[in-house]
Amino acid sequence: MTSQILAGLNPPQQAAVQAIDGPVLIFAGAGSGKTRVLTHRIAYMIHKHNILPSSILAVTFTNKAAGELRQRVNNMVGQGVGYVNVGTFHSICSRILRAEASSIGYNQNFTIYDDSDGQRVVKDILNTMQLSTDYYKPAGVFYQIKAAKNKMQTPSEMAELAMSARDEKIAEIYLSYESTLKANNAMDFDDLLSKPLEVFENNPAILRFYQNKFKYILVDEYQDTNLAQFKFVEYLSKESKNICVVGDDDQSIYGWRGADISNIIDFQQIFPTGQVFKLEQNYRSTETIIKAANAVVSKNVYRADKVLWTESGKGAPITVLHGETETGEGQAILHAIHDQRNNGIELSSMAVLYRTNAQSRALEDVMRRNAVPYQIVGGTKFYDRKEIKDILAYFRLILNPADSVALLRIINVPSRKIGKTTVERLVKFALSKDKQLYSILNNIDEIGLNSGVEKRINDFYQFIQKYIDLISELSLYHWAIAIIDELGFIESFRAEDTPDAISRIDNINELLAALDEYEKNNENATLAQYMEEVSLLSDIDQFNDEAHKVTLMTLHAAKGLEFDIVFLAGMEQGLFPLERGDSTEDMEEERRLFYVGLTRAKRVAYLTYAMRRTRFGEFMINTPSIFIGEIPFEYLNFPQKEKVGSNRSEKKMSSTKRHKTKPQVRTFAKKSKSLFGEPEVKPKSGEYEIGQEVMHAFFGKGTIINVSGGGPEARLTVVFTGSTKKLVAKFANLKILD
DNA sequence: CTGCTGCGAATTTTT
DNA sequence: TTCGCAGCAG
Numbered sequence A: 001m002t003s004q005i006l007a008g009l010n011p012p013q014q015a016a017v018q019a020i021d022g023p024v025l026i027f028a029g030a031g032s033g034k035t036r037v038l039t040h041r042i043a044y045m046i047h048k049h050n051i052l053p054s055s056i057l058a059v060t061f062t063n064k065a066a067g068e069l070r071q072r073v074n075n076m077v078g079q080g081v082g083y084v085n086v087g088t089f090h091s092i093c094s095r096i097l098r099a100e101a102s103s104i105g106y107n108q109n110f111t112i113y114d115d116s117d118g119q120r121v122v123k124d125i126l127n128t129m130q131l132s133t134d135y136y137k138p139a140g141v142f143y144q145i146k147a148a149k150n151k152m153q154t155p156s157e158m159a160e161l162a163m164s165a166r167d168e169k170i171a172e173i174y175l176s177y178e179s180t181l182k183a184n185n186a187m188d189f190d191d192l193l194s195k196p197l198e199v200f201e202n203n204p205a206i207l208r209f210y211q212n213k214f215k216y217i218l219v220d221e222y223q224d225t226n227l228a229q230f231k232f233v234e235y236l237s238k239e240s241k242n243i244c245v246v247g248d249d250d251q252s253i254y255g256w257r258g259a260d261i262s263n264i265i266d267f268q269q270i271f272p273t274g275q276v277f278k279l280e281q282n283y284r285s286t287e288t289i290i291k292a293a294n295a296v297v298s299k300n301v302y303r304a305d306k307v308l309w310t311e312s313g314k315g316a317p318i319t320v321l322h323g324e325t326e327t328g329e330g331q332a333i334l335h336a337i338h339d340q341r342n343n344g345i346e347l348s349s350m351a352v353l354y355r356t357n358a359q360s361r362a363l364e365d366v367m368r369r370n371a372v373p374y375q376i377v378g379g380t381k382f383y384d385r386k387e388i389k390d391i392l393a394y395f396r397l398i399l400n401p402a403d404s405v406a407l408l409r410i411i412n413v414p415s416r417k418i419g420k421t422t423v424e425r426l427v428k429f430a431l432s433k434d435k436q437l438y439s440i441l442n443n444i445d446e447i448g449l450n451s452g453v454e455k456r457i458n459d460f461y462q463f464i465q466k467y468i469d470l471i472s473e474l475s476l477y478h479w480a481i482a483i484i485d486e487l488g489f490i491e492s493f494r495a496e497d498t499p500d501a502i503s504r505i506d507n508i509n510e511l512l513a514a515l516d517e518y519e520k521n522n523e524n525a526t527l528a529q530y531m532e533e534v535s536l537l538s539d540i541d542q543f544n545d546e547a548h549k550v551t552l553m554t555l556h557a558a559k560g561l562e563f564d565i566v567f568l569a570g571m572e573q574g575l576f577p578l579e580r581g582d583s584t585e586d587m588e589e590e591r592r593l594f595y596v597g598l599t600r601a602k603r604v605a606y607l608t609y610a611m612r613r614t615r616f617g618e619f620m621i622n623t624p625s626i627f628i629g630e631i632p633f634e635y636l637n638f639p640q641k642e643k644v645g646s647n648r649s650e651k652k653m654s655s656t657k658r659h660k661t662k663p664q665v666r667t668f669a670k671k672s673k674s675l676f677g678e679p680e681v682k683p684k685s686g687e688y689e690i691g692q693e694v695m696h697a698f699f700g701k702g703t704i705i706n707v708s709g710g711g712p713e714a715r716l717t718v719v720f721t722g723s724t725k726k727l728v729a730k731f732a733n734l735k736i737l738d
Numbered sequence B: 001c002t003g004c005t006g007c008g009a010a011t012t013t014t015t
Numbered sequence C: 001t002t003c004g005c006a007g008c009a010g
Helices: A002-006 A011-018 A036-050 A065-079 A089-104 A113-130 A139-149 A155-161 A165-183 A187-204 A204-213 A226-235 A287-297 A326-342 A359-367 A388-398 A404-410 A420-433 A436-444 A449-468 A476-487 A489-496 A499-521 A529-534 A583-596 A649-655
Strands: A026-029 A056-060 A085-087 A111-113 A186-188 A216-219 A243-247 A275-279 A320-321 A349-353 A374-376 A550-554 A563-568 A601-610 A613-614 A618-621 A693-696 A700-708 A715-720 A723-728 A734-735
Touching: A002 A011, A002 A113, A002 A476, A011 A036, A026 A036, A036 A056, A036 A065, A036 A216, A036 A243, A036 A649, A056 A089, A065 A085, A085 A186, A085 A320, A089 A187, A089 A204, A089 A226, A111 A113, A111 A529, A113 A139, A113 A186, A113 A404, A139 A155, A139 A165, A139 A187, A155 A165, A155 A186, A165 A186, A186 A187, A187 A204, A187 A226, A204 A226, A216 A226, A216 A601, A226 A243, A226 A374, A275 A613, A275 A649, A287 A320, A287 A326, A287 A583, A287 A601, A326 A359, A326 A601, A349 A359, A349 A436, A359 A550, A359 A583, A388 A404, A388 A476, A388 A489, A388 A499, A404 A449, A420 A436, A436 A449, A449 A476, A476 A499, A476 A529, A476 A563, A499 A529, A563 A583, A693 A723
Parallel strands: A026 A243, A026 A275, A056 A085, A056 A216, A111 A186, A216 A243, A320 A601, A349 A550, A349 A563, A374 A550, A563 A601
Antiparallel strands: A613 A618, A693 A700, A693 A734, A700 A715, A715 A723
16 A cells, blocks of 8 residues: 555655655645645555544645645545544634634634724724824725734734834724724634634643644645744644645745745754755646746745756747737737637636736626636625625624624614614714623613614614524524525515616525535534635635636636646736835745746746736836746747837737738737627627617617717717716627617 | 715735 | 715705
């Protein structure tokens, strides 16, 4: 069995699998078989060293990675030997915290606050402190608090380090933020990581228990760990010394979130007895892609010495494409997708990656209008939609009545005629009596509100109480149906009867279906477990690689994935690398991000950019990304021959005769034929006039109320049901209705 | 208390 | 461009 475990691994992989005791660092370059080594290592531990699966703890960053690892381990070691503990940092910490909550003065039903909850808290604090939200912008203040928490800086430490009156105030807000969360029995994402350390520090016996429970620690994506995460695994492995970390400093892309790349680079200083293995053979990509990626990332100064190599063939050159605007760029991608599909590549093996979520809109537009099946990972998350968050706020309040953020969100949703003034009085009263908001709802007569309002508040209180009681009586699914039904959300949306309202109904039904499924998949499923899972969900967890669709997502989301064909879109100075502080660290991180993106490609990579891009309705002129220039010319291919980088040549790109002289140059402005079946609406040539009725692929039927210019460049103002849009005729694909 | 309007700010990446 | 919120009329 053990020889089987080692078979098929290359020598460094074998060595990494066999070094079970003591600290171990495995440098695992992109595509070097990292997950394979991890699974084989676990199998080896269990079968060769008879290590109890339950004494192994493997930690990842995303649920998706955890799920994959868990599944592969189970396939390899077989069921019946017990389970290896696999989970994300956040879920494992959360599990520990639920068990040990009382030791740090929390209740085990604590709520997990996401960033919008946190920002809400900051906003409320600014209000009660009567600080100007112009000078203290909630988003900015919250960001500063988070940065401090990332570094595990306490409010008093922050106050000591403050360089200005403003910083001192922010430290004060931070202090208040912390006490609010505590009072609400809530933790944010940073607390989830740092509170377990508090538990360990205050209770040596508890620490010993977990050290004993998890004798072998494995950490995936170690380059992305922050201080708290480092301390967490350090504490747990202090006695056993068995800590194995796997990562690649070149793929460290979460510095902005507090990830500390020196955790991996300085591993040997931190663990002097540690062994280091390097996996440098890439099994994923062509030589062209590997060489190009190496060339770029080796411009970084702060990195460990290693070189990725491959035995696979040279492969296709990296193709650079551009469009006049972001739509033109999208169309360049569209045509390349079409070509690749004609070469027999599945749509699901292609991905378009971009730096910022905002870029997805234009790309999505092009895909949709040309009937290309696509899926977007991330962006507006399902659980972030208003109607869903409202319903979840009910669930949250029911689980944790101390959660005043949830309470304030829903006390008047749907409308109960409990207005702003009343709410303010409730909050003030609770504050003055030092009581939880929810608890004063029960003795509402003490406040001296008028009886009408009193009655309405009492109804709300009784409503919540009713469903607190009912939760043990009904299945999760039926309970949720009952509460949603009584709230009347669906009815009122149905009455609205707008496309927006209908999609909200769909979303609610989807939520119910998800609950139903959750319950079917998990015996004794509880609402608390479901909410925990939902809170810790990430964008990438929803990614489905089975779908016959092109995938659109951010570069960050793509980490750990691979595709035959990869497009890196928005390759422009200022956008990628994204400009902000412009420090060298930031620049190096952008470069690593490019490295991550490029190495997602197995066979072909495209780099695309737009000459001009709309931002807040304004045009921005861009020059191509410096990263293109950092790739040796021999690996690149420019099919759109005319002088890349010059704005002037672009004008010609949209002229219709281009493709006659140079077949490989496309005219993105013209799209008479659909590449992927029927587009939703066929364009019809002709001049547009004010008053015409037109049909648009997304917006539906509309009326032209203004035309400026003529021909394909004409700008049209069109009133659709519910919105007015300004469109450029040649891109809008409008069908004139008679 | 509700709902409308008009203005200003926002876009990095995410557990 | 879109979103959210402050401010005001009903």
